[in-house]
Amino acid sequence: MKKLIFILLILAGCTAAPPDTALLKKELMKTDQDFSQMSMDKGMRAAFLYYVADDVIKLREGKFPIFGKKDLEADLKFLPDSLIHLRWVPVKADVDGSLGYTFGKWEMRLALPDTTMFGVYVTIWKKQDDGSWKYVLDGGNSTPKQ
């Protein structure tokens, strides 16, 4: 009987449902949408520091990347949050296990001067031990008006 229970326990562990990729993609799309919503509601700085992983790489056009949450925090310190509004829409997501990415379109509105800029982005995400997704790399480019 003990042996049977033992084998059953092993089999139970073995037959754990494989991760549902479609579900994980949805989850990541939703996370990225929430990220953009937070950027609109609470400002870019709050959002970029909330969803960031400690070992992030942040790419920037014409500048060296920023490595690590600490340096990102320092870089965002003087961001005029009230004058810059960045939002975006993920268009595609893919996930395998704890690694995923989103690709989408961004729109940045500046107050002074009153300008809107457009672009695309790629964000790479890692699922954390607590089940949340944090971005480990973020980059993008300007495009003409979308």
Added chain:
Amino acid sequence: MKKLIFILLILAGCTAAPPDTALLKKELMKTDQDFSQMSMDKGMRAAFLYYVADDVIKLREGKFPIFGKKDLEADLKFLPDSLIHLRWVPVKADVDGSLGYTFGKWEMRLALPDTTMFGVYVTIWKKQDDGSWKYVLDGGNSTPKQ
């Protein structure tokens, strides 16, 4: 006896070694290094079309992305391969299952005018059914001289 064999077969399937992430990262770094080598040896066009996945997204600064291998091929058609030399070095790779990415530094030498440009890139890779890695997204930014 049949039952025992059945259970043993199930257990054998269950105990298949989990993918060795460190090995997969090395494999992806090597693929990206080979990609750069091909770009130097056979030109950008040949390399970017050899390692590309059919549903690629190619980001470009100041322009809309290119979607799909066919459109990338059309875009690269008139690339003056003899006048542009692009090479790069991956600095980091991460993989989970069939999804991975590399981050690194690139250097582009133009013949006319004689100029060298620098930048960083992110390439997202999917492992194909034949075991090869192909890039599904590629983007990057210019940086100051590295």
